[in-house]
Amino acid sequence: MNDTKLSWIDDDLELLKSQGFYKTFRVVETPNEAEIIVDGKKVLNFCSNNYLGFANNSKIKKAAVLALETFGVGAGAVRTISGTNKLHQELETKIASFKKTEDAILFQSGFTANLATIPVLVSENDVIFSDELNHASIIDGCRLSKATVIRYKHADPKDLEKVILENPDFSKKLIITDGVFSMDGDIAPLKDIYEVAQKTGCMLMVDDSHGEGVLGENGRGIADHFGLHGMVDVEMGTLSKALGVVGGFIAGKKNIIDLLRQKGRPFLFSTSLTPADTAAASEAISILESSDEAVKKLWDNAKYFQEKLRDLGFDLGVTQTPITPVILKDAKLTQEFSKKLFEMGILATAIIYPTVAKDGARIRVMTSAFHEKKHLDEAIAAFAKIGTEMGVISK
Numbered sequence: 027m028n029d030t031k032l033s034w035i036d037d038d039l040e041l042l043k044s045q046g047f048y049k050t051f052r053v054v055e056t057p058n059e060a061e062i063i064v065d066g067k068k069v070l071n072f073c074s075n076n077y078l079g080f081a082n083n084s085k086i087k088k089a090a091v092l093a094l095e096t097f098g099v100g101a102g103a104v105r106t107i108s109g110t111n112k113l114h115q116e117l118e119t120k121i122a123s124f125k126k127t128e129d130a131i132l133f134q135s136g137f138t139a140n141l142a143t144i145p146v147l148v149s150e151n152d153v154i155f156s157d158e159l160n161h162a163s164i165i166d167g168c169r170l171s172k173a174t175v176i177r178y179k180h181a182d183p184k185d186l187e188k189v190i191l192e193n194p195d196f197s198k199k200l201i202i203t204d205g206v207f208s209m210d211g212d213i214a215p216l217k218d219i220y221e222v223a224q225k226t227g228c229m230l231m232v233d234d235s236h237g238e239g240v241l242g243e244n245g246r247g248i249a250d251h252f253g254l255h256g257m258v259d260v261e262m263g264t265l266s267k268a269l270g271v272v273g274g275f276i277a278g279k280k281n282i283i284d285l286l287r288q289k290g291r292p293f294l295f296s297t298s299l300t301p302a303d304t305a306a307a308s309e310a311i312s313i314l315e316s317s318d319e320a321v322k323k324l325w326d327n328a329k330y331f332q333e334k335l336r337d338l339g340f341d342l343g344v345t346q347t348p349i350t351p352v353i354l355k356d357a358k359l360t361q362e363f364s365k366k367l368f369e370m371g372i373l374a375t376a377i378i379y380p381t382v383a384k385d386g387a388r389i390r391v392m393t394s395a396f397h398e399k400k401h402l403d404e405a406i407a408a409f410a411k412i413g414t415e416m417g418v419i420s421k
C-alpha cells in the first residue's frame with residue numbers, strides 16, 4: 027500500500043503543518059448573516075465578503091426563486107451555443123448602466139473574468155505592469171497571457187512610471203491593479219495610475235472586486251469614487267462579494283467587450299451563470315440603484331469598529347475601507363488568537379502565508395451592513411480580552 031511515487035504529498039502536508047501554514051475549514055450550517063452556526067456552535071460572523079447582507083436578502087432570494095421556476099436550474103450550454111438567456115443580457119445591460127460604461131460581459135466568477143480577459147488584451151510580445159500585491163486571479167491571468175510581467179511597488183505610481191520607462195521594448199502595454207487590496211483594505215491611487223497610463227500609452231485595467239457595492243455613489247465602485255468614468259479601459263468586478271451572489275464581469279468600451287465575447291475562453295468554453303444567480307445579481311443592482319442605505323450602514327459600522335480597535339492599541343495597517351486587518355505578524359500566534367475568538371463566539375479567520383507574507387499574519391475582520399451595534403461591541407470586547415491575555419496589547 028505504500029505508494030512511493032505519491033509519498034511527497036504527505037511530506038508536503040507535514041511541512042505545511044509544522045510551519046503553521048496548514049489551513050482548516052469550518053462548516054457553516056445557516057445563511058450568511060451576522061449570527062451563524064458553525065461546526066454546531068452559534069457565533070458572530072466577522073469574516074464574510076457579504077458587505078451589504080445581500081447574500082440572504084429576501085427580495086434578492088425572491089428574484090432567484092422566480093427565475094429558477096421560470097427558467098430552470100441551469101443555463102444548459104455555454105453562452106455562444108444556447109446558453110445566453112435573456113436574463114444574462116438584462117444583467118449585462120444593467121451592469122453597464124450601473125458602472126456608467128458602454129457595455130459589460132458576464133463570467134462565471136471574478137476569478138474567471140480575470141483569467142478570460144488578460145490573455146485577450148496581451149500576449150507574447152507584450153508587457154504587463156502589475157502591482158506587487160495584486161490578487162491571485164490577476165497573477166494567474168497574467169501567466170496565461172504569456173506576456174512579460176513586471177511588478178511595480180505596491181500602490182506606487184512613481185515606481186510604476188519608472189518601470190514603464192525602463193521597459194520600452196514591448197508591443198502592447200497593460201497596467202493592472204486591484205482597486206481595493208483585499209488583505210490590507212487600502213485603495214489603489216487610481217487617478218495617479220490613470221495619469222501614468224495616459225502619459226505612457228498603457229492600457230489600464232482595475233479589479234474592483236472589493237470596491238463594488240462599497241466605494242462610490244451607491245456602491246458603483248472605484249472608478250466612480252475617483253470620478254474616472256469612461257477613463258479606465260477595463261473594469262473587472264465580482265457579483266460574489268457585496269452583491270452577495272456569484273459571478274464576475276468586465277465593464278468597459280463596446281469594442282473591448284465585443285472582443286471578449288469573441289475570444290474570452292471561459293465565455294466560450296464554460297457554461298454560463300444559472301438563471302437564479304443571474305436574476306439575483308440583477309435584483310441586487312436594482313436595490314443599490316434605488317437606495318444607498320446598506321452602503322451607508324456598512325461604512326458606519328466599519329468606522330465604529332476600527333476606531334475602537336485602534337483605541338485598544340491594535341495595528342490595523344493602512345486600511346481605508348471596511349476590510350479590517352488586525353495584524354499580529356506571527357502565523358501560530360494569529361491562529362491561536364482566532365481560535366480563542368471562536369471559543370468566545372466570534373468567527374474571524376486567521377490569514378496566513380501564502381495568502382499574505384510569512385511575517386504578515388493577521389486576523390482579517392470584515393464588518394458588514396448586517397451587523398448591529400451589539401454585534402460590534404461583543405467582538406470589540408473579545409478582541410480586548412484576548413489581546414490583553416496574549417500580550418498583544420497592553421491595556
Ligand SMILES: *Cc1c(COP(=O)(O)O)cnc(C)c1O
Binds near residue numbers: 163204274
Ligand atoms: C475575490 C476576488 C476575486 C475573485 O472573485 P470571485 O468572484 O470570488 O471569483 C478576484 N479579484 C479580487 C481582488 C478578489 O478579491
